[in-house]
Amino acid sequence: MSRATEKEQLFDEMAAFNRKLRSFFDARVAEKGLTLARARMLFALSRRGPLTQKELAEELEIETPTLVRVLDAMEKQSLIERRSDEVDRRAKRIHMTPEGVSVFGDVDMQAKAMRAEIAADISTDNIRAALEVVRRLSANLQNLAGEKVQP
Numbered sequence: 001m002s003r004a005t006e007k008e009q010l011f012d013e014m015a016a017f018n019r020k021l022r023s024f025f026d027a028r029v030a031e032k033g034l035t036l037a038r039a040r041m042l043f044a045l046s047r048r049g050p051l052t053q054k055e056l057a058e059e060l061e062i063e064t065p066t067l068v069r070v071l072d073a074m075e076k077q078s079l080i081e082r083r084s085d086e087v088d089r090r091a092k093r094i095h096m097t098p099e100g101v102s103v104f105g106d107v108d109m110q111a112k113a114m115r116a117e118i119a120a121d122i123s124t125d126n127i128r129a130a131l132e133v134v135r136r137l138s139a140n141l142q143n144l145a146g147e148k149v150q151p
Contacts, residue, residue, distance in 0.1 A: 014134075025114065029107055035079060037062075037070045041095065042079065042104040050095045052085060081101055 004012065026036040034042075038058075044059045047052065051059065057067045071094065074080045079100035085091040096104065119127060 007146075012111075016094045017114070021118075021136075025111070028110055028114065030107060034103070034107065038074055038079070039067075039107050041070060041074065041094075042100060042107060043095060045080070045096050046104050050083075050093045052088075052093050053082075054091070056094055072101070072110055 022036055025039070027038045029036065040060055041056065048059065049056075053064065053067060053071070057064050060067070071080060071082070075082065077099075080099055081095050081097055082092040083095055085093045106120060
């Protein structure tokens, strides 16, 4: 049996880290009555402001039925509200409520603290190098995905 190459190890380690990070973060936000999906929506709304349901689904790369279920739950928690879009009355724009903004602030602080703890013993130079590698991998993947779409 052959040993995994360094490239294979890199992809395996990144995938494993991502799963562990999601699980860890999900457990942390559960203390606030959230799920990872709900927290991701709050982050997206905080970054980009009120979005239509379609824009939010695209931003989070999830299907509309999944989005609607999560939004329904968040609305019941008074974290978001759906409002008619001023330009297209058929569309709904998602807004964070004051409660949503408050919960987001707590979760954002928790996420920042988590990142700091996880990366505490890693030098700035190593962080920069890792960031450069991940950005390059992402660009390469995007280019490959673009090639596959074209006939």
